[in-house]
Amino acid sequence: xxxxxxxxxxxxxxxxxxxxxxxxxxxxxxxxxxxxxxxxxxxxxxxxxxxxxxxxxxxxxxxxxxxxxxxxxxxxxxxxxxxxxxxxxxxxxxxxxxxxxxxxxxxxxxxxxxxxxxxxxxxxxxxxxxxxxxxxxxxxxxxxxxxxxxxxxxxxxxxxxxxxxxxxxxxxxxxxxxxxxxxxxxxxxxxxxxxxxxxxxxxxxxxxxxxxxxxxxxxxxxxxxxxxxxxxxxxxxxxxxxxxxxxxxxxxxxxxxxxxxxxxxxxxxxxxxxxxxxxxxxxxxxxxxxxxxxxxxxxxxxxxxxxxxxxxxxxxxxxxxxxxxxxxxxxxxxxxxxxxxxxxxxx
Numbered sequence: 042x043x044x045x046x047x048x049x050x051x052x053x054x055x056x057x058x059x060x061x062x063x064x065x066x067x068x069x070x071x072x073x074x075x076x077x078x079x080x081x082x083x084x085x086x087x088x089x090x091x092x093x094x095x096x097x098x099x100x101x102x103x104x105x106x107x108x109x110x111x112x113x114x115x116x117x118x119x120x121x122x123x124x125x126x127x128x129x130x131x132x133x134x135x136x137x138x139x140x141x142x143x144x145x146x147x148x149x150x151x152x153x154x155x156x157x158x159x160x161x162x163x164x165x166x167x168x169x170x171x172x173x174x175x176x177x178x179x180x181x182x183x184x185x186x187x188x189x190x191x192x193x194x195x196x197x198x199x200x201x202x203x204x205x206x207x208x209x210x211x212x213x214x215x216x217x218x219x220x221x222x223x224x225x226x227x228x229x230x231x232x233x234x235x236x237x238x239x240x241x242x243x244x245x246x247x248x249x250x251x252x253x254x255x256x257x258x259x260x261x262x263x264x265x266x267x268x269x270x271x272x273x274x275x276x277x278x279x280x281x282x283x284x285x286x287x288x289x290x291x292x293x294x295x296x297x298x299x300x301x302x303x304x305x306x307x308x309x310x311x312x313x314x315x316x317x318x319x320x321x322x323x324x325x326x327x328x329x330x331x332x333x334x335x336x337x338x339x340x341x342x343x344x345x346x347x348x349x350x351x352x353x354x355x356x357x358x359x360x361x362x363x364x365x366x367x368x369x370x371x372x373x374x375x376x377x378x379x380x381x382x383x384x385x386x387x388x
Contacts, residue, residue, distance in 0.1 A: 078159040079152070081120070082112035087152050097137070097295065098144040101128065104296035108289065109278055111266065118160040118377050121145075125168045126247035130212055130236050131273075133294045135173050142169025166378035172239040175213070179204075182215050182235045185246050190219075197224050203322055205232070211270045212236075212250050219249075220323050226257030230319065232270070240378060250276075251319070259324060261286075271315040275299075279312070286312070 079087075085106040093099040105124050106116075114120075125142075128134040134141055146169070149162035176182040190200055199222040210216040213234035221229040231249035238245055250270045254262040261267060261281045269277045271290070279288025279302075286309065289301040302309050306316060 077157045078115045079156050080112070081106055081110045081114055081116050083156070084116045084152070085112070087156070088148070091148065096144060098141040099148065101134075101141070101295045102145055104291070104298070108291045108296055108298045109268075109276070115159050118165055118379075121149075121160075121165060122378055123248055125171065126238075127250065128294070129168065129171070129173050129238070130234060130247060130250060131294050134168070138168040138171065138173065140169075142167035142171070164379045166240070171378070174237050174239060174244060176215065176235040176237055176244070179215060181244075182217070185237065185244060186217055186219070186233065189246065193221055198222065201323075209318060211272055218319065218322055227262070228255040228259065228323070229253075230255070230323065232319070238378075253316075253319070269312070269315055269319070271311055277312050277315070 085103060088099060088103040088106065091099055093103040102124060105127070106112075109127075110116075110120055128141060129138060146162060146165070146167045149158070149165075152158070153162055176185070186202065190202070193200055201220045203218045203220075205216040205218055209218070211232070213236060215235035217233045219231050219233065221231070223229065230251070230253040232251035233246055233249050236247050238247060250268075252268045254265055254267065256262050263281045263283075265280060267277075267279050267281070267288075269279075271277055274293055276291045276296075277288060278291060279286045281287075282303075284305050285303055286306055287303045289298045290311070291297065292299045302312075306313050
């Protein structure tokens with residue numbers, strides 16, 4: 042294992058500063074949570090008042106709240122841990138984790154002094170308190186994946202995993218696709234990278250960068266958050282509403298929103314290609330209506346021999362499974378990161 046210091050990619054992963062003042066995160070009125078804890082939308086408003094465009098760490102967190110989390114939910118430590126996991130997959134934030142962690146710790150402690158958070162930000166292990174490592178050896182990566190698999194298997198999930206070839210990876214030289222079939226018939230698909238965080242001497246993989254949820258009919262689960270990394274610096278967050286997908290693309294180390302959409306999947310080319318690229322591991326192309334459409338085109342259209350040959354190549358590539366199943370895999374990081382003992386604070 043080698044500790045990530047990371048400066049070689051910094052120039053290509055700089056924060057994209059907004060061209061205008063950040064806008065309010067809410068398009069609807071936020072009324073807070075009945076138990077009094079701060080919800081995501083209200084916390085985003087708190088950070089908006091801190092002029093986040095003047096501080097890269099603050100700006101990234103503000104955009105993350107606004108663009109990648111449900112605004113009406115109570116803000117939890119798990120959400121904060123998830124933010125650190127996603128940022129620390131990026132070379133820029135690996136190199137600037139001290140600034141990231143110290144800024145957010147200070148801001149959250151100040152906010153907690155006047156508003157109720159669902160956790161104590163002083164007890165949280167922030168990015169500045171974490172050591173990030175890259176698992177260069179596949180055996181180390183597989184060992185940590187195996188621990189996650191056991192946790193899921195104990196809950197009754199059936200699991201398959203695939204080591205992703207280069208053409209399917211988005212974040213790291215080693216990535217694993219884990220497919221979990223739950224007792225209810227729900228299918229959860231997650232992609233893990235070989236980035237880990239050292240906690241009390243033990244390495245723990247960061248959360249998966251991609252998470253798609255399907256119902257028992259193998260359709261995308263309606264009205265639930267779907268997260269799909271289309272590249273290292275670009276993520277799609279969306280929900281299915283009837284025949285349409287409603288969501289947006291979030292880009293860069295600052296997590297700013299670049300494009301919103303509310304259209305059928307096949308009318309969002311970047312997302313369509315990313316979904317179909319990953320679905321080839323668990324969806325039968327013969328029964329997939331999108332692939333059936335390609336087949337119908339071959340049968341019904343009058344095409345030249347050259348065009349017909351090209352479509353045959355597309356079908357053959359679609360129906361060919363290149364990746365071998367390596368073993369049965371894994372579980373998400375749910376352990377909360379906190380200091381062992383809460384210090385006494387004089388009020």
